[in-house]
Amino acid sequence: MSEKHPLLATFRDQIQRCSRCGFCQAHCPVFGTSLRPALNARGKMLLLKEVLEGSLELNEELVESLFQCTTCASCTVNCPSGVDVPTIIKAARKEMVGLGACHPAFVAMDQVLEQNPNIYAEDEPGDFEAPRGKQAEVVYFMGCVGQYREEEATEAALEVLGHLGVDYTLIDEVCCSGVLEDVGFDIKPALAAKNLELILATGAETLVTGCPYCFRTFNNKQIYAPLKEAGVEILHLSQFLANRDLGVITDQVVTYHDPCDLGRHTGIYAEPRRTIQTLAPNFVELPHHHADALCCGAGGGVRGAFAKNSLDMARRRLAEVDQVGAEVVLTECNSCVHNLANAKLRAQKFRVLTTAQFIAELID
Amino acid sequence: MQASWKPRLAELVGPDNFSDAVIDLVSYSSDASEHSIRPQAVVWPTNVEQVRSVVLLANELGFPLYPRGAGTGLSGMATPSTDGLVLDLARMRRIIDISIQDRVAVVEPGVVYADLDNALAPHGYFFPPDPGSSKVCTLGGNVATNAGGVKGAKYGTTRDYVLGLSLVLGDGREMKVGGRNIKSVSGYDLTRLMVGSEGTLGVLTEIILKINPKPTATATALAVFDKLEDAGGAIVGVMSSGILPSVLEILGRETLQAINQNTELNLPEVDAMLLCETDGFTQAEADYQMERVVEQFQANRARSVRQATAAEEVADLWQARKSAYAVLARLKPNFVLEDVTVPISQVVNMLAGVQEIAGRHQVSIATFGHAGDGNLHPQVLWDAAEPGETERVEKAVDELFALAIELGGTLTGEHGIGLSKAAYMGLEHGSAAMETMRNLKRSCDPNNILNPGKMALDG
Amino acid sequence: MQIQGYEFPEELYYDPEHFWVRLEGDELVMGMDDFAQKLAGEIVYVQLPDDGKKLKKGKKLAKVESGKWLGKIFSPVDGVLITVNEALETDPGLINRDPYGEGWMYRIAADDVSQVEGLLHGHEAIEVWIAAEIAKHAEQA
Numbered sequence: 025m026s027e028k029h030p031l032l033a034t035f036r037d038q039i040q041r042c043s044r045c046g047f048c049q050a051h052c053p054v055f056g057t058s059l060r061p062a063l064n065a066r067g068k069m070l071l072l073k074e075v076l077e078g079s080l081e082l083n084e085e086l087v088e089s090l091f092q093c094t095t096c097a098s099c100t101v102n103c104p105s106g107v108d109v110p111t112i113i114k115a116a117r118k119e120m121v122g123l124g125a126c127h128p129a130f131v132a133m134d135q136v137l138e139q140n141p142n143i144y145a146e147d148e149p150g151d152f153e154a155p156r157g158k159q160a161e162v163v164y165f166m167g168c169v170g171q172y173r174e175e176e177a178t179e180a181a182l183e184v185l186g187h188l189g190v191d192y193t194l195i196d197e198v199c200c201s202g203v204l205e206d207v208g209f210d211i212k213p214a215l216a217a218k219n220l221e222l223i224l225a226t227g228a229e230t231l232v233t234g235c236p237y238c239f240r241t242f243n244n245k246q247i248y249a250p251l252k253e254a255g256v257e258i259l260h261l262s263q264f265l266a267n268r269d270l271g272v273i274t275d276q277v278v279t280y281h282d283p284c285d286l287g288r289h290t291g292i293y294a295e296p297r298r299t300i301q302t303l304a305p306n307f308v309e310l311p312h313h314h315a316d317a318l319c320c321g322a323g324g325g326v327r328g329a330f331a332k333n334s335l336d337m338a339r340r341r342l343a344e345v346d347q348v349g350a351e352v353v354l355t356e357c358n359s360c361v362h363n364l365a366n367a368k369l370r371a372q373k374f375r376v377l378t379t380a381q382f383i384a385e386l387i388d
Numbered sequence: 389m390q391a392s393w394k395p396r397l398a399e400l401v402g403p404d405n406f407s408d409a410v411i412d413l414v415s416y417s418s419d420a421s422e423h424s425i426r427p428q429a430v431v432w433p434t435n436v437e438q439v440r441s442v443v444l445l446a447n448e449l450g451f452p453l454y455p456r457g458a459g460t461g462l463s464g465m466a467t468p469s470t471d472g473l474v475l476d477l478a479r480m481r482r483i484i485d486i487s488i489q490d491r492v493a494v495v496e497p498g499v500v501y502a503d504l505d506n507a508l509a510p511h512g513y514f515f516p517p518d519p520g521s522s523k524v525c526t527l528g529g530n531v532a533t534n535a536g537g538v539k540g541a542k543y544g545t546t547r548d549y550v551l552g553l554s555l556v557l558g559d560g561r562e563m564k565v566g567g568r569n570i571k572s573v574s575g576y577d578l579t580r581l582m583v584g585s586e587g588t589l590g591v592l593t594e595i596i597l598k599i600n601p602k603p604t605a606t607a608t609a610l611a612v613f614d615k616l617e618d619a620g621g622a623i624v625g626v627m628s629s630g631i632l633p634s635v636l637e638i639l640g641r642e643t644l645q646a647i648n649q650n651t652e653l654n655l656p657e658v659d660a661m662l663l664c665e666t667d668g669f670t671q672a673e674a675d676y677q678m679e680r681v682v683e684q685f686q687a688n689r690a691r692s693v694r695q696a697t698a699a700e701e702v703a704d705l706w707q708a709r710k711s712a713y714a715v716l717a718r719l720k721p722n723f724v725l726e727d728v729t730v731p732i733s734q735v736v737n738m739l740a741g742v743q744e745i746a747g748r749h750q751v752s753i754a755t756f757g758h759a760g761d762g763n764l765h766p767q768v769l770w771d772a773a774e775p776g777e778t779e780r781v782e783k784a785v786d787e788l789f790a791l792a793i794e795l796g797g798t799l800t801g802e803h804g805i806g807l808s809k810a811a812y813m814g815l816e817h818g819s820a821a822m823e824t825m826r827n828l829k830r831s832c833d834p835n836n837i838l839n840p841g842k843m844a845l846d847g
Numbered sequence: 848m849q850i851q852g853y854e855f856p857e858e859l860y861y862d863p864e865h866f867w868v869r870l871e872g873d874e875l876v877m878g879m880d881d882f883a884q885k886l887a888g889e890i891v892y893v894q895l896p897d898d899g900k901k902l903k904k905g906k907k908l909a910k911v912e913s914g915k916w917l918g919k920i921f922s923p924v925d926g927v928l929i930t931v932n933e934a935l936e937t938d939p940g941l942i943n944r945d946p947y948g949e950g951w952m953y954r955i956a957a958d959d960v961s962q963v964e965g966l967l968h969g970h971e972a973i974e975v976w977i978a979a980e981i982a983k984h985a986e987q988a
Contacts, residue, residue: 043717044420046460050502050523059432059478060412061459067415074414089411104714129914144917173917331891331914366892366912369936 029075029082031119035112036076041105042069048109051098053319054326057336062089065099065109072116082116084125090116091127092333094326095206096284096319110324114206121208129329130207137212141198142168150175152194154182160193162264163228165219165242167235168199169358177358177377180384181234181261187387188268192232195222200248202241207325216247224254234261234380236285236292236357237323260286261380262356266295270303272386278304279350281341281364282317283357296356300379303386310344310353318344320355322363338367345374354379393449397431397473400441405432405479416456416474420521422724423464423807427454430474436556436593442475443591444560446837453837455587457497457529460521462725463800464807465533465586469841475591477528483507484594490568492551493599497528497592514602516543519802520713528592534584536802541760542632542667543600545802547583552596555582558589558833568596581828586804587839589832603667606634607678607697610705611662611690618689619660620736623759625684626664627732631677635665636760637709640739642746643716643754643767647708650715655708658691660739662759663709671697712756713767720752720769722778724808726785728792729763729801741791742766749784751777763801789815805843813844848970850977854881856947860923860966861973865980867947868923868963875924875955875963879911882980884946887913890939893952900928902955904962909953911942922955924962929954 027033048065049055055064062071068089074080095110103109120126136145149171154164164185170178185192198219201212223231231251233239239260242248251258280300286292293314301307312318321327321337342364345353352375355361365376377385398406408429418424428451433439446453452472459466468474481498488511495504501515501522508514518537519525525535531553536545552566566572566579582589613619619638626636639647639661648655655661662685666677678695685693696702717723730738739755742764746753757764766788770777789799789812799809799816813822822844829836829845840846848857855861860868865883869876884890894909902908902922911918932951934941942950957963967976 037721040721041718043723044418044422045521045717046420046458046524047521049458049460061415061476062409062411064415067411070418071411071414080410080414085410088409089415105717106714132915144915328914331889335891370895370897370931370933 028078029119031115032072032076032082035115038107038112039069039072039076042066042073042107043105044070045104047102047104048099051102053094053096053098053321053337053340054092054333056340057333063092065103065107068093068109068113069107072112082120082123082125086120087125087127090120091130091207092326092330093324094284094319094321094337095324097288098319101288101315117206117208126208127325127329130209130325133207133325133328134204134209137199137201137204137215141215142172143199143203144168144172146172152179152182154194155192156194157196157222157226158193159227160191161228162190162192162230162232163223163226164192164194165197165231165233165235165238166194167233167238167358169362170234171197174358174362177361177381178234180378180381183384183387184265184270184380187270193226193228195226197222200238200241202237202245203325205245211241211245211247213247220248220250223251223256229255230257230259230264232259232261232264234356234358234378236260236283236290237359240285240289260292260356262286262292262296262299265379266298270299270383270387272303272383274304274386275306276304277306277308277349277351278382279308279310279345279348279353280313281310281320281353281355281360282313283355283360284317284319284323286356287317288315296379300354303383308348308350310348312344320360320363322359327359327363334363335367338363339369342368342372346372350374352377352382354382390449393445393451394429396445397429397442400445401431401433401438405434405438406430416459416476417468419456419459419461419464419466421462421464421467421806421808423467425468426471427468427474428471430476432476432479434479436554436562439475439591439593440556440560440562442473443556443558443837446473447560447835450835451837452840454839455532455591457526457532458500458521458524460525461529461533461806462803463805463809465804465839465842466529467807469807469839477526477591480593481526486511488513491570491599492568493597495527495595495597497526497595499527501525501527501530508599509602512602513599515549515597515599517546517549527595527597531583531592531595532585532587533804534802536758536763538635538637538758540758540763540802541627541636542634547580549598550579550583550595551598553579553582553592554594555590555592558838559835563590566596570598584804586806586842588829588842588845589838591838603634603669603674605669605671605674606665606667606702607674607695608702608705609664609678609682609685609693609695611664611685611693612656612658613660613662613689614658614691615689616659616736616740619662620739622662622684622688622690623735624733625688626681627760629680629684631666631680633664633677633681633760634667635663636758637663638735638739638757638759638764639663639708639712640743640755642752643712643756644708646719646754647711647715650718651711653708653711656691661708663705709756716754716767716769720771722772723767723769724785725803726766726768726788727757727763727801727803728766728788728797728799729761730792730795730797732762734795734797735759735762735764737795738764738792738797741795742788745784745787745791749780751780751784753784758801761801762797807842810842810844850974851981853885853977854947855973855977857970857973859947860963860968861976862921862923862966863976864921866920866923868966870960870963873957873960874929875957875960876951877923877953877955878951879942879946881946882977883918884943886984887911887916887918889913890942893935893939893942895931895933895936896928898928898930902926902928920952923966924955924957925959926955926957929956
């Protein structure tokens with residue numbers, strides 16, 4: 025007897041292992057703002073259980089739940105039964121796309137990346153007044169958000185690299201397209217090939233990126249294996265800066281938001297803090313930090329498909345900045361800084377910046 | 389249920405507070421128990437008027453209503469027993485008042501326990517009954533199920549702290565019982581009746597809770613016993629030593645073995661481990677009480693006793709107890725967590741009995757629990773796909789309950805009856821008690837629309 | 848007035864980047880026009896700079912985002928930002944629902960109000976402009 029949903033069925037054990045305890049409600053950002061169990065990890069597992077049992081169709085009606093997950097993994101980290109919810113959700117999404125059930129925003133994103141070099145279909149990349157396509161020791165990869173939505177964050181990162189005298193180059197990069205795998209589609213081989221070609225042509229031994237998502241894509245996806253095979257070291261900007269003397273200091277009260285892609289997904293907690301605490305000794309942790317950090321709400325495609333809820337989640341996180349009385353909240357992810365900055369209310373007087381932006385400010 | 393009531397419902401609560409989308413229906417089909425039946429719709433009332441009008445509509449049109457908090461109950465109290473309407477109180481979540489002078493907190497039913505705790509902490513106060521689901525459970529649910537927690541040994545359960553309630557009875561009448569008074573003996577104690585009534589008599593809309601100043605000092609000890617009888621003696625010894633520890637937990641042999649097999653904790657594999665905490669407003673107070681505890685441990689041949697007061701070491705001692713549920717939950721595809729409770733002096737007999745029943749029926753049962761108030765948690769583990777296992781588990785569970793009653797105990801210390809234990813009510817309650825319960829149900833909810841089919845109330 | 852299904856109140860001035868301007872003495876009120884809000888889709892974020900921000904004609908004033916689009920708003924005049932429509936902070940969709948009314952975005956004190964004369968105004972000019980815009984976007988689609 026063949027499986028109706030073969031991809032999903034590979035996770036049958038885990039889906040059945042969900043004991044319905046509901047503890048994930050304490051951590052899920054989507055549940056935290058909507059208070060709807062259907063959007064919580066437990067609710068999603070209940071849906072998938074019924075799909076596997078055959079009492080529910082894997083169709084359009086499930087899109088609102090199964091495509092509304094930031095894949096932040098707060099649930100998994102706290103699940104007594106160890107259910108790996110984000111991985112299961114991604115498999116479910118792939119299954120659903122195959123059946124023609126998908127959120128229109130992601131169908132559109134897949135089509136955009138079929139015909140454009142970035143997720144926004146922008147065709148005028150900023151120049152950033154930086155070397156591009158040259159031979160250099162380091163390639164700096166900006167990512168789509170860094171290039172087209174948070175240019176100031178990228179400018180700051182490049183300013184810091186310049187300040188440190190790093191021999192770097194940009195490339196005519198295209199979208200790493202890793203995000204497609206999160207929402208039921210596949211990385212575009214043409215885009216990956218372009219990036220590989222451009223990166224390897226620079227002869228660089230190190231690839232540094234400010235985007236934790238691109239970082240994970242280059243590090244983990246098989247299609248980007250040629251990078252490691254060629255001996256290229258892949259680093260996130262926070263790792264690159266971690267042990268360097270930036271020569272600046274401030275007494276501002278600063279806090280740090282752990283991006284899910286850098287923190288829970290990759291375990292990089294110490295390096296950003298090393299840099300920040302050296303230049304801002306008046307550092308305070310947010311109430312939820314490290315593996316417990318609250319997701320900003322942007323990931324897993326949620327900012328694109330469920331923008332209002334995404335911003336509500338960001339506001340919930342920003343309320344914690346008020347709670348600790350910080351003047352500045354720093355983060356190491358362009359998507360986080362974008363969503364948090366958008367969500368910040370005018371009445372909230374703290375500033376939202378990437379660490380690089382803050383460093384650049386202090387240098388100037 | 390007719391389709392016509394849906395637009396009327398949406399009108400009563402507003403379209404944003406109504407749903408019949410399949411994703412919602414599936415997510416509301418179960419709580420944390422194994423029971424599952426899909427409702428036909430869900431509403432999220434935001435005020436008392438909406439609750440009342442929904443209850444009245446249910447009476448008028450004859451559909452069942454299932455009130456729900458966070459849905460973390462373990463006995464199917466919030467699970468629909470037939471299709472009908474789920475009433476999720478999550479959107480009524482204001483903390484209405486905290487008054488240190490009156491020693492009360494007034495909350496709407498949807499307030500999450502952890503949020504109340506966070507609001508009380510800056511005042512140096514807390515709400516003592518802290519169930520294992522405290523990060524997610526709601527006060528409405530806690531009151532409806534008389535939730536317990538690890539502090540029961542000294543601080544009792546939710547019932548001991550509910551001073552007053554506002555609710556909508558099953559027939560739609562609004563009722564206010566109790567008040568902000570720390571004590572009252574005016575008329576029948578309807579407040580206490582409502583606590584633990586599992587949503588079968590009324591829907592809570594406002595709760596007045598007594599709060600306590602939070603002790604600032606604790607002492608913690610972990611004792612290891614080669615023999616179960618010695619652990620039993622220690623439990624009785626500690627609880628009758630003249631002081632009351634704030635926490636006295638037990639972990640049985642099977643639990644210790646399971647933890648060792650699945651973590652790096654490397655616990656001694658002995659008959660029982662006891663974890664104890666004493667608290668006070670000075671370290672001396674906590675320490676004095678802990679000395680009495682340790683005396684009892686040693687008098688009952690504890691193989692070793694480790695003590696701690698510093699936070700990190702205390703966390704170390706708690707690790708085993710904190711990991712028990714999660715470790716056991718991963719061992720087999722199916723499990724059920726029972727909570728039979730016996731008089732303190734019978735704890736060890738119950739534990740021994742559980743082991744004997746498990747052995748005889750060839751079923752895995754690992755036990756841990758609140759030794760300090762006699763509330764044990766046998767966690768029954770099995771694989772429903774294995775032929776015959778479910779039948780053996782059912783027989784074992786039957787005997788578990790019979791044994792608890794035989795020892796003078798009760799079916800449930802804190803998880804409630806709901807659907808899971810309804811069939812066993814007759815074991816514990818005689819006909820006069822059951823008739824009185826059914827009469828009370830009829831007078832509060834003559835049309836039986838509130839959470840029907842639960843607690844053996846339908847006869 | 849309606850042009851090919853888009854609403855364009857005649858008394859307003861229009862920036863070719865699809866922003867409308869209403870004169871109120873020495874003050875201007877600005878917002879997005881119906882063509883742009885329909886093209887953008889649901890607006891999810893509107894940048895609301897601090898009151899008192901100094902503005903220069905042609906310089907970037909703020910950003911607007913929908914799910915798929917980022918737009919830059921340029922100031923039509925030299926002047927100072929008096930106030931913003933704070934309702935947009937938590938309900939940016941107002942721009943879609945009522946672009947010329949409740950969805951107004953910025954109120955500006957102009958140094959020299961005559962600077963708006965360079966903007967599109969009047970039935971004929973607007974018709975020609977919008978016809979060209981519709982054609983341009985149809986081509987790109």
